[in-house]
Amino acid sequence: MDMNDMVITIATGITRVNNTVRPRTYTVQKGDSLYKIARRFYGNGALWTMLYEKNGEIISHPMLVNAGTVLQL
Secondary structure: OOHHHOOOOOOOOOOOOOOOOOOOEEEOOOOOOHHHHHHHHHOOHHHHHHHHHHOOOOOOEOOEOOOOOEEEO
């Protein structure tokens, strides 16, 4: 067997994480805003309106989001 034909597999013991799976909910933290949350999860803070529309029944005003509120993403 030629050295160029060899395949070496090394077990690292590291669990791989699938970073493509997005969470479905988010619990608002102190200092959060819909803009910050949209930027974090959607990549664009201007999409805060999507969060507001999805969670309008639990958010009375888009500027008043209380810590501990669980939002649907």
